[in-house]
Amino acid sequence: MENVKRSSLTLRLPAPLRDWLAAKAKENFTSLNDEIIRLIREGQEKEKGEAPA
Numbered sequence: 001m002e003n004v005k006r007s008s009l010t011l012r013l014p015a016p017l018r019d020w021l022a023a024k025a026k027e028n029f030t031s032l033n034d035e036i037i038r039l040i041r042e043g044q045e046k047e048k049g050e051a052p053a
Contacts, residue, residue, distance in 0.1 A: 011036075 013021070018032075025035035 021035055021039075022032055024039075025032045028035060028038075030038070
C-alpha cells in the first residue's frame with residue numbers, strides 16, 4: 001500500500017444523500033469513506049479527460 005498523507009474533513013450531507021452513499025457503499029462492499037473517495041476520484045478523472053473549453 002502506498003504511503004499517503006491523510007487529513008480529516010467534516011462533511012455535512014443531507015440525509016437522503018448520505019443514505020444513497022451508504023447504500024452504494026454497501027453494494028460495493030466498501031466503507032462510506034471509501035465510497036466518497038471513489039466518487040471524488042471518478043469525478044477528478046472525468047475532469048482530467050475533458051478537453052479545455
